[in-house]
Amino acid sequence: MLSYDVCECSAPLQRMERPTPKPKGTEVLLEVLAAGVCHSDLHIWDGYYDIGAGKVLKLADRGIKLPLTMGHENVGRVVAVGPQAKGVKVGDVRLAHPWMGCGKCAVCKRGDENLCLKSGNLGVQRQGGYSTHLMIPHPRYLFKIGKLTPEVAAPLACSGITAFSALKKFDPKVLKDEPVVIIGAGGVGLMGVTLAKKMGAKTIVVDIDPVKRAAAKKAGASKVIDGSAADAVAQIQKATGGGAWSVIDFVGSSATVKLAVDSIIKGGSVVVVGLFGGDITVPTPYLPMRAMTLRGSYVGSLSEMKELLALVSKKGAPPVPIKTRKLADVNQTLNDLREGKIVGRVVLEPAAA
The missing domain is CATH 3.90.180.10 (Medium-chain alcohol dehydrogenases, catalytic domain)
Structure with a gap:
């Protein structure tokens, strides 16, 4: 062999x-x-x-x-x-x-x-x-x-099972009513876009690469946002009607996790999948006061x-x-x-x- x-x-x-x-x-x-x-x-x-x-x-x-x-x-x-x-x-x-x-x-x-x-x-x-x-x-x-x-x-x-498992971390009723924000339109992120659509959910994709944003749009994303834009958080909050209920970070860098946390609404959830690396600081009062969920998903x-x-x-x-x-x-x-x-x-x- x-x-x-x-x-x-x-x-x-x-x-x-x-x-x-x-x-x-x-x-x-x-x-x-x-x-x-x-x-x-x-x-x-x-x-x-x-x-x-x-x-x-x-x-x-x-x-x-x-x-x-x-x-x-x-x-x-x-x-x-x-x-x-x-x-x-x-x-x-x-x-x-x-x-x-x-x-x-x-x-x-x-x-x-x-x-x-x-x-x-x-x-x-x-x-x-x-x-x-x-x-x-x-x-x-x-x-x-x-x-x-x-x-x-x-x-x-x-990429398939990882994206699917991450999507299943959210309440199906929320997925039905609210768009999922997907950070990163690489192989796993694009898989997430297509599987979310098959599961009846809409997606908003955030990526710094215009080529990958175009690929996400072609794959079925309802909206794409430049993650490097100074007002990226504001754009996400506007696109989700006040803040995201569900965010999946397929990058997993310090900057992208911070972007995810800053973009969610009260009661929102962030699922981190990517392994890019780094660390984050989240004010502990945010967890109860914003009723937020920050968790990982592994394959x-x-x-x-x-x-x-x-x-x-x-x-x-x-x-x-x-x-x-x-x-x-x-x-x-x-x-x-x-x-x-x-x-x-x-x-x-x-x-x-």
């Missing part, structure tokens, strides 16, 4: 060849057909997360070791199954849910494996899809994609993946711009992503390598 691995942080991914593994027990081996390139891969590649005040959270602190094959948005064809793997067969095409827990703790047993403290996520703690082959520990992580093509389905494993659960795929099956695939590239183009793709040159999603096709 062939893969491109992070062997040294910030250095180009290295082409690696190793024997193709054979599944044991409940394991399932996939030939990777599509592997989405996600912005969070840049943080793993760099080797740290910026947590503000000159401090960083290092890969080692999250149990991540090198060399590592990144890639957590994967669709593959089953090429081998372990003797205890039930419900899949050779030839099946499946989306791999990447957010895996230990499967034994109370968190996992209630269905929230994505929140497990002993996570084994694909492309993070476990080898991912920037490879010709991918081992999945259990069939419960594999989902049918119906009529979707692999390159369209793959981003649902992260999504197995049940939410099932819900998301059902929604997409019923109402169609999110019309997010998707371009495909060869696996060998992974380094150029990561650099393009860092430089803001990618609108929507780039999906690698390892099986075509």
Whole structure:
């Protein structure tokens, strides 16, 4: 099997060849057909997360070791199954849910494996899809994609489920009546725009890049706002009739979280998804006096993946711009992503390598 691995942080991914593994027990081996390139891969590649005040959270602190094959948005064809793997067969095409827990703790047993403290996520703690082959520990992580093509389905494993889970953090009645403000129109933000529309919600998108604002408008945003404008807060409050009830920050920088908090109405909620980095200060009286909610959202659960795929099956695939590239183009793709040159999603096709 062939893969491109992070062997040294910030250095180009290295082409690696190793024997193709054979599944044991409940394991399932996939030939990777599509592997989405996600912005969070840049943080793993760099080797740290910026947590503000000159401090960083290092890969080692999250149990991540090198060399590592990144890639957590994967669709593959089953090429081998372990003797205890039930419900899949050779030839099946499946989306791999990447957010895996230990499967034994109370968190996992209630269905929230994505929140497990002993996570084994694909492309993070476990080898991912920037490879010709991918081992999945259990069939419960594999989902049918119906009529979707692999390159369209793959981003649902992260950008799709992340946006969907964030939207579900809001009261459905509020979503029906009030627009959702989405900060950041990258791959996940655009997914949020399209999924919100399928869920019956209107969106207002805030981004500093005019190209991405145009993409958001094309994707269905009712209004777009320049986040770098001096009166961005006033524009958001005007567009929402006095302040936003629901804001999702898909950037997660100090400036964008502050913008979100400053833009909400009394009783409003801010959900932070992005991992750009930084820190914030919120006056503690704001929390009770403004009855505000400030929370995070981390990817999504197995049940939410099932819900998301059902929604997409019923109402169609999110019309997010998707371009495909060869696996060998992974380094150029990561650099393009860092430089803001990618609108929507780039999906690698390892099986075509």
